[in-house]
Amino acid sequence: MQPTQAPYDGEFLKKMIREVPDFPKPGILFYDITTLLKDKVGFAKLVDSLGQCYIGRRVDLVLGIEARGFIFGPALAYRLNAGFVPVRKPKKLPAETAKWTYELEYGSDTLEVHKDAIQPGQSVIIVDDLLATGGTAMATTKLVESLGGKVSSLAFIVELDFLKGRDKLTGHEVVSLLHYDK
Numbered sequence: 430m431q432p433t434q435a436p437y438d439g440e441f442l443k444k445m446i447r448e449v450p451d452f453p454k455p456g457i458l459f460y461d462i463t464t465l466l467k468d469k470v471g472f473a474k475l476v477d478s479l480g481q482c483y484i485g486r487r488v489d490l491v492l493g494i495e496a497r498g499f500i501f502g503p504a505l506a507y508r509l510n511a512g513f514v515p516v517r518k519p520k521k522l523p524a525e526t527a528k529w530t531y532e533l534e535y536g537s538d539t540l541e542v543h544k545d546a547i548q549p550g551q552s553v554i555i556v557d558d559l560l561a562t563g564g565t566a567m568a569t570t571k572l573v574e575s576l577g578g579k580v581s582s583l584a585f586i587v588e589l590d591f592l593k594g595r596d597k598l599t600g601h602e603v604v605s606l607l608h609y610d611k
Contacts, residue, residue, distance in 0.1 A: 439607050442478075445471045446587075446607070460587055460609060462558060466500065475606065476501070479556075479584055480508035482604050488581065489551040492516050492542070494569055497558035501586065505556055514546045516555075516569050527576055531568035540568050542576070549577030560585040560605055563594030570601060 445465040452459040465471045479501070488511045493502025495517050506513035519528065519539050526541040547553065555569050560583075570580050580601055588595070588605035595603045 439478075442471060442475055443607055458611065460559075462497075462586060475586065476504045476508055478606055479505055479586075479604070482584070483509055483554065483582065486581065487552045488554055490514050490547060490553045490578070492547075492553055492555045492569065492573065494540070494555065494557040494565060495521075498556050501558065501584075502556045505554070505584070509554075511554075514542060516572070517541050527572060529568045529572040529575065531564055531571075533564060538565075538568075540565070540572055542572055544576070547573060547576040547578040551578045552581045553578045554582045554584055555580060556584040558586045560588040560594045560603070561592045563592075563597030566594065567597045570598070 442465060445468055447461040447464040449459040449461050451457065465475065488509045490512045491502045491506035491509065492514045493499045493516065495515065499515060502515070503513045515522075517540070519541055522541055522543055525544045527544045528539050528541045530537055530539040553573050555566060555573065557566065560566060566583055570583070573580050582602040582604055583598060585603070585605045587607045587609065590608050590610050
């Protein structure tokens with residue numbers, strides 16, 4: 430499946446992302462989006478570009494994955510006139526939660542959402558800053574589906590194509606604004 434492209438020229442946004450070599454360890458090139466976020470024109474174009482992918486579609490909820498999904502999720506939800514639901518690490522939510530545990534390369538992790546946050550049949554977009562290996566996104570998809578929600582799309586600002594994270598999301602629409610091959 431080919432990467433879904435947003436209807437815009439991403440080079441404008443890519444120029445605002447700082448590339449930090451050898452972070453968090455030697456040999457890694459880190460794409461730092463904080464330089465894009467602080468630019469009022471860049472941030473607005475980013476949210477508008479992402480929103481444009483979903484205008485005219487039924488979207489009941491936007492789920493933001495902790496922590497950077499909390500930046501983009503509410504902005505996208507506002508743009509689409511949808512509700513926002515945070516997907517959190519364990520023991521961060523005060524009411525009864527549904528949880529999904531998934532395997533990492535070394536160990537496991539768990540995500541939680543309030544049990545009453547997603548109603549059966551609701552159309553959901555999952556948003557995060559980065560699609561890398563796809564494990565967290567797939568776990569969030571499973572969590573939504575366990576509550577009866579329908580994942581209509583997964584949206585990312587940056588996709589590291591060489592890590593093939595979208596392969597774990599087969600059968601789901603994946604929208605990534607910016608793609609990197611290394």
